[in-house]
Amino acid sequence: MRIFHRYLGFFLAGIMAMYALSGIVLIFRNTDFLKQEKLVEEKLAPNMAIDELGRAVHNRNLKITKKEGDVFYFSNGEYNNATGMATYTSKELPFVLNKMTKVHKATTNSPLFWLNIFFGVSLLFFVVSAFFMFLPKSDTFKKGLYYTLGGIVLTLLLLFV
Numbered sequence: 001m002r003i004f005h006r007y008l009g010f011f012l013a014g015i016m017a018m019y020a021l022s023g024i025v026l027i028f029r030n031t032d033f034l035k036q037e038k039l040v041e042e043k044l045a046p047n048m049a050i051d052e053l054g055r056a057v058h059n060r061n062l063k064i065t066k067k068e069g070d071v072f073y074f075s076n077g078e079y080n081n082a083t084g085m086a087t088y089t090s091k092e093l094p095f096v097l098n099k100m101t102k103v104h105k106a107t108t109n110s111p112l113f114w115l116n117i118f119f120g121v122s123l124l125f126f127v128v129s130a131f132f133m134f135l136p137k138s139d140t141f142k143k144g145l146y147y148t149l150g151g152i153v154l155t156l157l158l159l160f161v
Contacts (some may be wrong), residue, residue, distance in 0.1 A: 001132040012122055022100035046084040053079055057088050129141040
Protein backbone atom coordinates (compact mmCIF):
# COMPACT_ATOMS: atom_id res chain seq x y z
CA MET A 1 0.00 0.00 0.00
CA ARG A 2 2.86 2.38 0.82
CA ILE A 3 4.45 1.83 -2.58
CA PHE A 4 1.21 2.56 -4.46
CA HIS A 5 0.58 5.57 -2.24
CA ARG A 6 4.11 6.90 -2.81
CA TYR A 7 4.32 6.51 -6.58
CA LEU A 8 0.75 7.63 -7.26
CA GLY A 9 1.55 10.70 -5.15
CA PHE A 10 4.65 11.43 -7.22
CA PHE A 11 2.73 10.83 -10.46
CA LEU A 12 -0.10 13.17 -9.47
CA ALA A 13 2.06 15.93 -7.95
CA GLY A 14 1.66 18.18 -10.99
CA ILE A 15 -2.09 17.80 -11.31
CA MET A 16 -2.54 18.24 -7.55
CA ALA A 17 -0.64 21.53 -7.77
CA MET A 18 -2.82 22.57 -10.75
CA TYR A 19 -6.05 21.78 -8.90
CA ALA A 20 -4.80 23.57 -5.79
CA LEU A 21 -3.90 26.75 -7.72
CA SER A 22 -7.05 26.75 -9.84
CA GLY A 23 -9.16 26.13 -6.74
CA ILE A 24 -7.66 29.17 -5.06
CA VAL A 25 -8.23 31.27 -8.19
CA LEU A 26 -11.84 30.06 -8.45
CA ILE A 27 -12.55 31.41 -4.97
CA PHE A 28 -12.09 34.89 -6.48
CA ARG A 29 -14.11 34.20 -9.68
CA ASN A 30 -16.71 36.87 -8.89
CA THR A 31 -14.00 39.54 -8.53
CA ASP A 32 -11.50 40.99 -10.99
CA PHE A 33 -8.54 39.43 -9.16
CA LEU A 34 -5.82 38.53 -11.72
CA LYS A 35 -8.17 39.27 -14.63
CA GLN A 36 -7.12 41.25 -17.67
CA GLU A 37 -9.38 43.44 -19.77
CA LYS A 38 -9.91 42.41 -23.38
CA LEU A 39 -11.74 44.41 -26.05
CA VAL A 40 -14.22 42.27 -27.97
CA GLU A 41 -15.89 43.24 -31.24
CA GLU A 42 -18.34 40.72 -32.62
CA LYS A 43 -21.25 40.50 -34.99
CA LEU A 44 -24.38 39.32 -33.26
CA ALA A 45 -27.89 38.89 -34.57
CA PRO A 46 -29.70 42.22 -35.04
CA ASN A 47 -32.75 43.11 -32.93
CA MET A 48 -31.82 40.87 -30.01
CA ALA A 49 -33.85 40.94 -26.83
CA ILE A 50 -32.02 42.23 -23.75
CA ASP A 51 -31.76 38.80 -22.11
CA GLU A 52 -30.41 37.26 -25.35
CA LEU A 53 -27.89 40.10 -25.63
CA GLY A 54 -26.83 39.50 -22.03
CA ARG A 55 -26.15 35.83 -22.76
CA ALA A 56 -24.26 36.71 -25.96
CA VAL A 57 -21.93 39.15 -24.22
CA HIS A 58 -21.60 36.91 -21.10
CA ASN A 59 -23.29 39.40 -18.77
CA ARG A 60 -26.19 37.83 -16.88
CA ASN A 61 -27.23 41.11 -15.27
CA LEU A 62 -27.07 43.25 -18.41
CA LYS A 63 -28.88 46.56 -18.05
CA ILE A 64 -29.16 49.12 -20.81
CA THR A 65 -27.94 52.45 -19.44
CA LYS A 66 -28.62 54.61 -22.50
CA LYS A 67 -30.15 54.36 -25.97
CA GLU A 68 -29.19 56.62 -28.89
CA GLY A 69 -30.96 55.70 -32.10
CA ASP A 70 -30.20 52.03 -32.76
CA VAL A 71 -27.25 51.90 -30.33
CA PHE A 72 -27.80 50.46 -26.86
CA TYR A 73 -25.17 51.25 -24.23
CA PHE A 74 -24.50 49.04 -21.23
CA SER A 75 -21.92 49.08 -18.45
CA ASN A 76 -19.04 47.54 -20.40
CA GLY A 77 -19.94 48.21 -24.03
CA GLU A 78 -22.47 48.94 -26.71
CA TYR A 79 -24.70 47.08 -29.16
CA ASN A 80 -26.09 48.33 -32.46
CA ASN A 81 -29.60 46.92 -32.65
CA ALA A 82 -29.87 47.46 -36.42
CA THR A 83 -26.55 45.90 -37.51
CA GLY A 84 -25.95 43.47 -34.63
CA MET A 85 -22.42 44.81 -34.04
CA ALA A 86 -21.39 44.63 -30.39
CA THR A 87 -18.29 46.14 -28.83
CA TYR A 88 -17.57 45.44 -25.20
CA THR A 89 -14.78 44.71 -22.76
CA SER A 90 -14.52 41.38 -21.03
CA LYS A 91 -12.29 40.45 -18.15
CA GLU A 92 -10.50 37.13 -18.40
CA LEU A 93 -7.84 35.28 -16.49
CA PRO A 94 -4.43 34.94 -18.13
CA PHE A 95 -4.28 32.07 -20.64
CA VAL A 96 -2.75 29.37 -18.40
CA LEU A 97 -4.94 30.18 -15.38
CA ASN A 98 -8.02 30.22 -17.62
CA LYS A 99 -7.16 26.75 -18.96
CA MET A 100 -6.55 25.46 -15.43
CA THR A 101 -9.92 26.70 -14.15
CA LYS A 102 -11.70 25.16 -17.14
CA VAL A 103 -10.17 21.78 -16.31
CA HIS A 104 -11.17 22.26 -12.67
CA LYS A 105 -14.80 23.01 -13.64
CA ALA A 106 -15.09 20.27 -16.30
CA THR A 107 -18.51 18.64 -16.75
CA THR A 108 -19.55 15.57 -18.70
CA ASN A 109 -19.70 17.81 -21.78
CA SER A 110 -15.94 18.29 -21.57
CA PRO A 111 -13.55 15.72 -23.01
CA LEU A 112 -11.45 16.09 -19.85
CA PHE A 113 -14.11 14.93 -17.41
CA TRP A 114 -12.46 11.48 -17.25
CA LEU A 115 -9.35 13.19 -15.90
CA ASN A 116 -11.43 14.73 -13.11
CA ILE A 117 -12.96 11.33 -12.28
CA PHE A 118 -9.52 9.66 -12.24
CA PHE A 119 -8.16 12.41 -10.02
CA GLY A 120 -11.12 12.20 -7.62
CA VAL A 121 -10.76 8.42 -7.34
CA SER A 122 -7.02 8.87 -6.76
CA LEU A 123 -7.70 11.29 -3.92
CA LEU A 124 -10.10 8.78 -2.37
CA PHE A 125 -7.34 6.17 -2.65
CA PHE A 126 -4.99 8.52 -0.76
CA VAL A 127 -7.59 8.88 1.99
CA VAL A 128 -8.10 5.15 2.39
CA SER A 129 -4.46 4.12 1.93
CA ALA A 130 -3.31 6.57 4.60
CA PHE A 131 -4.96 4.29 7.17
CA PHE A 132 -2.87 1.34 5.97
CA MET A 133 0.48 3.09 6.31
CA PHE A 134 0.94 2.17 9.99
CA LEU A 135 -0.05 -0.76 12.15
CA PRO A 136 -3.33 -0.12 14.03
CA LYS A 137 -1.65 -0.72 17.40
CA SER A 138 1.12 1.84 16.82
CA ASP A 139 1.17 5.27 18.51
CA THR A 140 1.44 6.97 15.11
CA PHE A 141 -1.79 5.33 13.92
CA LYS A 142 -3.62 6.27 17.12
CA LYS A 143 -2.46 9.88 16.86
CA GLY A 144 -3.48 9.83 13.21
CA LEU A 145 -7.03 8.89 14.23
CA TYR A 146 -7.19 11.99 16.44
CA TYR A 147 -6.10 14.15 13.51
CA THR A 148 -8.69 12.37 11.34
CA LEU A 149 -11.41 13.15 13.88
CA GLY A 150 -10.29 16.79 13.95
CA GLY A 151 -10.42 16.94 10.15
CA ILE A 152 -13.91 15.43 10.09
CA VAL A 153 -15.13 17.94 12.70
CA LEU A 154 -13.60 20.82 10.70
CA THR A 155 -15.27 19.54 7.52
CA LEU A 156 -18.65 19.31 9.24
CA LEU A 157 -18.23 22.84 10.60
CA LEU A 158 -17.40 24.14 7.12
CA LEU A 159 -20.42 22.37 5.63
CA PHE A 160 -23.04 23.27 8.21
CA VAL A 161 -22.00 26.58 9.78
